[in-house]
Amino acid sequence: MMKMTELANKKVLVVGLGKSGFSVCRFLHSQSIAFDVVDEGLKDADVDKLNVFAPQANCSHEFTETLFCQYEILIMSPGIALSHSAVQSALQKGAQAIGDIELFAYAVDAPVLAVTGSNGKSTVVAWLQAVLESAGVSAVACGNIGLPALDALQSGIDIYVVELSSFQLETTNSLKLLSASVLNVSEDHMNRYQDLEHYAATKRRIYRHAELAVCNAHDERTHVLATDESQAVSLTPPRILFAVDSVTQGDVGTRDYAGQTWLQWGEKRIMPVCELPLPGLHNCENAQAVLAMLSPLSLSAETLKAGLLSFKGLPHRTQFVHESQGVRWFNDSKGTNIDACCRAIEAMQAPVVLIAGGQGKDADFSQLGPVVQEHVKAIVLIGEDADVLNQALQDFAQITKAKTMLDAVTQAMRIATAGDVVLLSPACASFDMFDSFEHRGDVFVEAVMKVAA
Numbered sequence: 001m002m003k004m005t006e007l008a009n010k011k012v013l014v015v016g017l018g019k020s021g022f023s024v025c026r027f028l029h030s031q032s033i034a035f036d037v038v039d040e041g042l043k044d045a046d047v048d049k050l051n052v053f054a055p056q057a058n059c060s061h062e063f064t065e066t067l068f069c070q071y072e073i074l075i076m077s078p079g080i081a082l083s084h085s086a087v088q089s090a091l092q093k094g095a096q097a098i099g100d101i102e103l104f105a106y107a108v109d110a111p112v113l114a115v116t117g118s119n120g121k122s123t124v125v126a127w128l129q130a131v132l133e134s135a136g137v138s139a140v141a142c143g144n145i146g147l148p149a150l151d152a153l154q155s156g157i158d159i160y161v162v163e164l165s166s167f168q169l170e171t172t173n174s175l176k177l178l179s180a181s182v183l184n185v186s187e188d189h190m191n192r193y194q195d196l197e198h199y200a201a202t203k204r205r206i207y208r209h210a211e212l213a214v215c216n217a218h219d220e221r222t223h224v225l226a227t228d229e230s231q232a233v234s235l236t237p238p239r240i241l242f243a244v245d246s247v248t249q250g251d252v253g254t255r256d257y258a259g260q261t262w263l264q265w266g267e268k269r270i271m272p273v274c275e276l277p278l279p280g281l282h283n284c285e286n287a288q289a290v291l292a293m294l295s296p297l298s299l300s301a302e303t304l305k306a307g308l309l310s311f312k313g314l315p316h317r318t319q320f321v322h323e324s325q326g327v328r329w330f331n332d333s334k335g336t337n338i339d340a341c342c343r344a345i346e347a348m349q350a351p352v353v354l355i356a357g358g359q360g361k362d363a364d365f366s367q368l369g370p371v372v373q374e375h376v377k378a379i380v381l382i383g384e385d386a387d388v389l390n391q392a393l394q395d396f397a398q399i400t401k402a403k404t405m406l407d408a409v410t411q412a413m414r415i416a417t418a419g420d421v422v423l424l425s426p427a428c429a430s431f432d433m434f435d436s437f438e439h440r441g442d443v444f445v446e447a448v449m450k451v452a453a
């Protein structure tokens, strides 16, 4: 593992000056490590912000081989692919690419739990934090969830709970973890990976230095594989499996008692699934992952139950917004891929009018067909790839198109009748029409309040 003192003697380039890029700059500055910055869309305002604390850093917007090859360490923003030609040229000349999480690994001095997966990461991370806090353990949730991990470093923290994307894992090599989970693997980001297995193997890098692996019993791609390149450096960690439908010795699952399904952890009965504060089977899985991730702490069943109940859920994830005239409105703006959208639809347990669309990331939307056919009475499509979704889904539901979110909500309002749910779960990224999934969700809620309240 590289040490901070070694970094100080190298030529360091921070690649990408977004939120995490800024956290890297602040951290390097705090460690007296010199660096330069490159960002294709560099803004004057960002340069000014950087100059306040690091006036000596050279800022460039030139993504060129000539520039990159002058550096020995590239600290990559997760948004920039390692396959970029300028990055590849520098790597071939012997440069090393790391990310903000690798720097965090060098610096952190408390136990770390980390979660990755295609869906459910933020929910599990926030839920872990809630359970820990309710048990009197001081915990901070950071990483891909929003607060950059390097900005979260502070004294007095008992445990760090880190959300990691596959992009971050590409540039993370030495993060030691008390427990780690790949929650699930489903198609996403196919514009950045060769295939699903390549994407899954990148996620499994999280197990590299983990003392405990928490894996999804029904998703073998989440299991630690002895053949993974990432396992070559460490022994295969012990594992706990979670499963929504059964339980095996020592694992987390469910068991029926007197006609009621309970969350079960080995021989420990935790609580009835129907009392979980978040809807849907996917959230039962998320709760199970939380329990399994916390097993090294040996918390009691009562403490775990109280902790699980203390969580109110995150906005934009199958979040109840409003009910009027018997129609319930849900915001699942964070449903940015096919599996998330399917799980959100299933969680509604009612006929669904679906608002979907945006940037499709080259996904195969025909996979939505069966769930749409079973639960969705109509779809209102928005965004750049509306035609792609229309093509894939026209045989499964009535489809209309809308130019704006307000238009989509107005159309959905016209279609829905008492007992229906209107669900925004786009199965797509938001950046064609919005700044972020949060912005998209906020605009949806605003439109619902205008049209349906």
Ligand code: ADP
Residues within 6 Å of the ligand: 117, 118, 119, 120, 121, 122, 123, 124, 183, 184, 282, 283, 285, 286, 316, 317, 318, 332, 333, 334, 335, 336, 339, 340, 341, 343, 344, 425
């Ligand atoms: P992530 O951080 O991985 O994007 P979130 O917790 O923010 O995950 O949830 C995003 C969306 O994924 C939710 O809005 C919901 O539609 C869906 N989802 C949540 N948990 C799961 C799960 N365990 N399996 C499948 N889909 C899920």
